[in-house]
Amino acid sequence: MFLTITTTGTPERPATDLGYLLHKHPGKAQAFSTSYGTAHVLYPEAEAQRCTAALLLEVDAVALVRRGKGKGRGGAPDAVLAQYVNDRPYAASSLLAVALSNVFSSAMKGVCNARPELPGQARPLRVEVPALPARGGPDLVRGLFEPLGWAVTAEPVPLDTAFPEWGDSRYVSLVLESDTLTVAEALRHLYVLLPVLDDAKHYWVAPDEVDKLLRVGEGWLPGHPEQRLITSRYLSRRWSLTRQATERLELVRLAETDDSEVEEIDNAVEAETEAEEKPTPLAVQRREAIVTALRQAGAARVLDLGCGQGQLVQALLKDPAFTEIVGVDVSMRALTIASRRLKLDRMGERQASRVQLFQGSLAYTDARLKGYDAAVLSEVIEHLDLPRLPALEYAVFGSARPRTVLVTTPNVEYNVRWESLPAGHVRHGDHRFEWTRAEFRAWAEAVAERHGYAVEFVAVGPDDPEVGPPTQMAVFTMTTPKEAKAA
């Protein structure tokens, strides 16, 4: 990984002052050892008119992997680091940012004992980062650097010129130019924004990172229009990194077995936790509709099948009429988050006795699910491949057989009303299908007929005269108490 800082000068203010500013002599190549390899500082050019300092970090990829290995796959904070094939030796990431702060620590603080006047002076600066991983692409790169006074050139790097159809990589070749900034400011910007753009860190984000960020961001971060994004990316990874390292391992391995990316199968939990903090009104409306239907049915013991992160369980807990609430999900990760959300470990005994979370799968019948008043399948069926739906149908209506079953699913007709949704797209990457109102009705009525239930339909959300509501809900009520084949 590699970056250069260039300045131009005049005989009065020679460019070679860069040597003083960086505390590195332009005539020498210097090496500094860092935890993941060796950082070299050298000057490809050092004239009064123009002087360039280059920082080259030789990453020891084997050490990078082996470092985490002693503690198993969980040793590395980021799954990528556990691969020998990773871009860290080449791309400008947090490794480079850390090297930057180690090698140029005085320069970053703006200290220069030999020439105390220099650090305060702005000078013409040009920073080149040939391979900068940028989640958010060139637009975000501009959005982050331009408000700070940089002129930004960010060219996307193609993935593989032999396969143009693969498109661009997540790297940009970055050039920053400015006449109004000091070297110290430039270094601080890079120190914070390189990892922010990379959106991954090689080290554990410790609580003192907050202080560090505030210190380094002094003077420029508070007024930055993207302050929220910078702060959250810089800090919020803490939880998710820990989680990656401890909770996803089995799934990571199954993805690897299949030559897939882990995100392809570990997508039961939405990536954007931010969005979920302030739930969209539709999700709230859906929960309200479900709770109302459950109350109308007089249900006390309720199954939330596919409980996800436990939002509905949480809502049900607030009403003492629900004496037993069971959240079931196939994703262990979702259950862990649900348990954290509900604070199960700190809940009083009486409350805790009302709620249970466990792993289950509707692809199988499950004796633990029998005998409940009601079951909710909220936004669940569309996550199943259609050919697997009969198995779910039997597990719920044939085997578990609660008195009431609520099923909600998106109404695909309504998708045209979503401004942000491109035409023909489903609402979530993992939706295997989305149904029209007629399709949903046909399915629900056939299920009701086969298993001895009556079914009614409820609109959730604004009921558009043309395309119907965004969410459709079916309320099944058992009419034949026991089916001959109920196992």
Added chain:
Amino acid sequence: MTDETQGRVLPVTDLSLVVLIGASGSGKSTFARRHFKPTEVISSDFCRGLVSDDENDQGATRDAFDVLHYIAGKRLAAGRRTVVDATSVQSDARRQLIDLARQYDVLPIAIVLDVPEEVCAERNAARTDRADMPRRVIHRHTRELRRSLRHLEREGFRKVHVLRGVDEVEHATVVTEKRFNDLTHLTGPFDIIGDIHGCSAELESLLAKLGYVDGVHPEGRTAVFVGDLVDRGPDSPGVLRRVMAMVKSGNALCVPGNHENKYGRYLRGRKVQHTHGLAETIEQMAGESEEFLAEVREFLDGLVSHYVLDGGRLVVCHAGLPEKYHGRTSGRVRSHALYGDTTGETDEFGLPVRYPWAEDYRGRAAVVYGHTPVPEATWLNNTICLDTGAVFGGKLTALRWPERELAEVPAERVWYEPTKPLRSEAPGGQDGRPLDLADVRGRRVVETRHQGRVAIREENAAAALEVMSRFAVDPRLLPYLPPTMAPTATSHVEGYLEHPAEAFAQYKDDGVARVVCEEKHMGSRAVALVCRDAEAARKRFGVGGGTTGSLYTRTGRPFLDDAALTEEILDRLRTAIGEAGLWDELETDWLLLDAELMPWSLKASGLLRSQYAAVGAASGAVLPQALSALRSAADRGVDVAGLLTRTGERATDAAAFTEAYRRYCWTTDGLEGVRLAPFQILAVQGRSLAGLPHDEQLALLDRLVEHDGSGLLQTTRRLYVDTADPESVRAGVDWWLEMTGRGGEGMVVKPVGAVVRDGQGRLVQPGIKCRGREYLRIIYGPEYTRPENLARLRSRFLNHKRSLAIREYALGLEALDRLAEGEPLWRVHEAVFGVLALESEPVDPRL
């Protein structure tokens, strides 16, 4: 009473709850010690000690008995005889034990030690811990015992042995008796025959078809009748005569059906309704002699409601039996065996609705039964109903055991009009009934034929459950998952991490003389289940909707998102199989193939873009600039020589890396550019081919490829090597060098004999992969060949990977065997699920 000198002989059933009854000091513990294993005996004193640290703490009695009942319950559930050493002189205490015996369906047996009060008192006085026990306690015990004696059998004890006086207690011996239903020592072979209902002519035809000559089989086979010999049909006396003669001469076994049971009660003079065909039997028997009627009565009285046969592998009864009742003895076991279970409802014909116990059945023993007329005898969860309605104009069916083959003769006519039409009440297979979570959840142990017990950890099962539920193809079309494969031992040849010499040496050590080297294709693993047509898929795998098979990845996901494209691949395979004549030659209408699907980029494109191509892109962007900066610095006279050289080498390695992955990528359009290289036929109808030697396998597959006109199929190049012949080994190494030198992925070395064991009887690795030097850049990173990197990478640990490979292999073989033997879906799925779960075990992913 037996001879005083020899003492009383007390028969005690091998699975029973034995209750010793006697006052404190009557010698129960001594008696128990003398006649039973120490672990069979639970004493209340011991349990008192467990909960209170004091064996005589009467305040702890209630808790102590809770513990005692708990332990006894666990033992009885596990099928172990249990002896309760407590006074048990009060009827209330005994009632709890009798309830316990009933709960676990074992016989309660009472042994009473009726010893004079003085003797008890004397003995207690001699014991320091009981010296202060008041005399009135012993007096009360004795009084209660005396009062109890007359009622023991009425309380529910099925055997009562009363030992009177010290001498009788001293000299008694206990003999263990087998249960009547325990015929595990009989191994047959058997011909199990379904409900006959007086169809004497059909019975004779079937016996003849099975090879019986006048009730005797020349090869010594034993007929087993599942009951309902009588009623409805034309000749119940004839059927009884034949069956009774065969049972008497030892050529047959017979369990009673509900019809025999009712007829037996009629014969004993009980009042029964002459419905459901009983009237016919009574009428037909009217002409029979008193003597014959007496014989019949005796025969029916002596019938045992179910039998456990063939080492516990086979259970025969009339109406089916859940596993927890196998070999048990209680009223409800008998009742289930005779009548089955009902839901308590009646259907539209006024007949009781039967509870589908077989759907829940997960037992190891096959249960063969009758009772419920079905159009076809089909296996469901290792159970099969043989009542194919002969009397209703269906057929009379027999199951040959252990062959598991059906034999049948059609009814000569409709002898009796059925109340309701014959229809299959055995669900499963056909109607998409899902598997039960209990089949796969939590920590499990899977029994395998080839490698014994394979354990699956809970966390691995949890991960597998998520992938199986959310991403896998229908389990009915997922009868197998391929095992992982271990790489060759690490090479010390300069510049190489893997080299074939080690693979050949390892097989030589394992005693494998001949191996086959098969070219690795560097695509993605694909398993293809190809059925001859949609009807074959429906019949064998129970799937509808015109599906003709499946094509899935190593974790059971559909290989292609596009179902139409999948069908097209299956169709091309089907055509090639037909052209090559393999349907007929292998006597099958489906084929399970293990294969490699190319290009790699077809499935791994996400990974390629995010990881492999990304590394290529980043290195390509950064290294030229770094090199140019270094050259400029060098030109200025700065000493960067070492760094410049290293960075130059980095650039070369990075370029080689990009070249390496590019070899396995090409653009496809539909099936244009897609290639499939099958390398093993895993199974066909009724047969696992996992054990077929690889040379024969490859010969079959070559024919398949030859007959593919579509250009989809590709052969696997191979070379046979004799591990003991240095010349041959050298040729193998050269072949590999040549192939990998041209950028090939490498090869897999396999014993030609396929499933092979070493000198100590352990399974040897079914294959060892040996990956090319350039290919390994994709695994170990662009710069892995640098000497300092290789030196470190050589310390890699293969044992876990090897063990994992063997365990997964054993599970895979097990799945194929279970599939071939037509075992129920859950049994096949259990093994398949196990492979997926093991795949999530922590092992170095680069191996």
